Amino acid sequence: MTKTQAGYAAGDTTSTPLRVSIQGYAGAFHEVAARHCFQNQPLEIVPAHTFEDLVGMVEAQEEADIGLMAIENTLAGSIMRNYTLLQQSGLHITGEVFLRIKQNLMVLPGVRIEELREVHSHPMAIAQCREFFAMYPNIRLVETADTALSAREISENGWSHIGAIASTLAAEMYGLEIIAPGIETNKKNHTRFLVLEKGTPKLDAALEKVSISFATDHEVGSLYKALAVMAAYNVNLTKIQSAPIIGHPWEYQFYVDFVVQGKVGHEQALDAIRPLTRNLQVHGVYACGEHYEY
Numbered sequence: 001m002t003k004t005q006a007g008y009a010a011g012d013t014t015s016t017p018l019r020v021s022i023q024g025y026a027g028a029f030h031e032v033a034a035r036h037c038f039q040n041q042p043l044e045i046v047p048a049h050t051f052e053d054l055v056g057m058v059e060a061q062e063e064a065d066i067g068l069m070a071i072e073n074t075l076a077g078s079i080m081r082n083y084t085l086l087q088q089s090g091l092h093i094t095g096e097v098f099l100r101i102k103q104n105l106m107v108l109p110g111v112r113i114e115e116l117r118e119v120h121s122h123p124m125a126i127a128q129c130r131e132f133f134a135m136y137p138n139i140r141l142v143e144t145a146d147t148a149l150s151a152r153e154i155s156e157n158g159w160s161h162i163g164a165i166a167s168t169l170a171a172e173m174y175g176l177e178i179i180a181p182g183i184e185t186n187k188k189n190h191t192r193f194l195v196l197e198k199g200t201p202k203l204d205a206a207l208e209k210v211s212i213s214f215a216t217d218h219e220v221g222s223l224y225k226a227l228a229v230m231a232a233y234n235v236n237l238t239k240i241q242s243a244p245i246i247g248h249p250w251e252y253q254f255y256v257d258f259v260v261q262g263k264v265g266h267e268q269a270l271d272a273i274r275p276l277t278r279n280l281q282v283h284g285v286y287a288c289g290e291h292y293e294y
Contacts, residue, residue, distance in 0.1 A: 017042040021057040021064035023050065027148035027170030029101055033193045034068045036292040037097040049145065051082055055089050058196055067091070067196040073101075074190045076124055078241050083213075083255050086196070086283055093211050093284025095195035098291040102189075103129050105180035106151060106171045107163045113179055118142050120150035121165035129165055132183040139163075151176055168294065192289070201284050203267050209238075210266045211284045213255045214277035215245060223254065226276045233269040234262040253279075259288065 018041050022030035025047045034045060046064045048054035058067040069085075072078045086093075103125055107116065116139050119126075123143045133139055144150045147166040154164050155174035164176070171178050216222035230237065239257035244250075260266045266285060274280055 015042065017044040019044045019046050019063065019065045021046040021048050021054045021067040023048050023054050023069065024146045025148045025152060027151060027167060027173045028146055029099065029167050029191065030068055030070065030193065031148070032167050032169050032294050033097050033099045033191070033292075036099065036290070036294070037068065037095065037193070037195065051079075051085055055085050055091060055196070058198055059090055061198060065197075066094075068097075068193050069196055070191050071194050072192050072239075073124070074188060075128060075186055080241075080243060083241065083243060086194075087213060087253070087281070089196075091196040091198055092201040092282075093194050093286055094197045094201075095286050096209070096289035097193050097195070098190055098289055099193065100190050100291070100293040101128075101184065102168070102182050102294060103165050103184040104168060104171065104178045105129075105132075105163050105165060105183055106154075106176040106178045108154060108158065108160050109175070109177045111160050111163075111177070111179070113139075113163075115161060116163045117161045119163040119165060120144045120153070122147045122150075125165045128184045128186070128189060131185040132180070148173075190291070194284075195286070201282050203270075203282070203285055205265050205267070207285045207287050208261075208266075209257065209259050209286055209288050210270075210282065211255070211257050211286075212270070212280060212282050213253055214273075214280040215251065215253050216277055218251055222276070226273045229272050229276060230258065230269060233264045233272055235259070235264075235266075235269050236261050 020034045020043055022034055024030045031045050048057055054067050054069055057064040069082055071082050118140045120142045125147050126141050148170040150164040151166040151170040151174045154162055236259045238259055241255040242252040245253050
């Protein structure tokens, strides 16, 4: 178990902060998730403008020790580009965390919603709040690169005619006032984040969750056979996602998460499906993540 894995499991009280790369800026939901995930450790949040930048920082090991990357949302579904990034990178999964996403409308102190002409935020945040803004047709919704960056720009520029959709943490950090909390349409809005580290995943028998990817022969029943063997080994599938294999029309790569139950270990389950698959890759073995509300 690495130092960061140990810290994730039990908390690391050393004085050297853990450098965690996130997509977004200070106050982004990625930071909220990171602070829940590593709540017993001193942290240095390292912003990355894109997920590609996030992965690159962790691979280089110069600015960041590990990364925290969103992989799926209960409303928007899987972030397919991030599956590809994981597949192509030299990183592996060492943990996960689930965060209930609450979207908030924030402004400079004293500004009323009737005074707003625009509201800025990330496209996904805007999409999650359109029903609320249907009541305010005079407000133009403007897509930006990040929720927290939108909040920061309001604070730095003194924009009294613009609001932002962002986290409570962003409002606190940039001195903004939340005038409408929890404006997301669907209250069961959760995002799953992966903890990413550089190196080779270790098949630790004490950890119950496994993330893998594989392809199967382009034949009738090939995927079923692999899944049937996993079921026989008392493996509980928690996620299966397909993605097209570039250059091989109508052939697919499958990303699978499963939890080992019973006496059979994940190594035995993997050995059993290996002859039934192609390009089997283990992306991580880790503990099931906690669920947090913020």
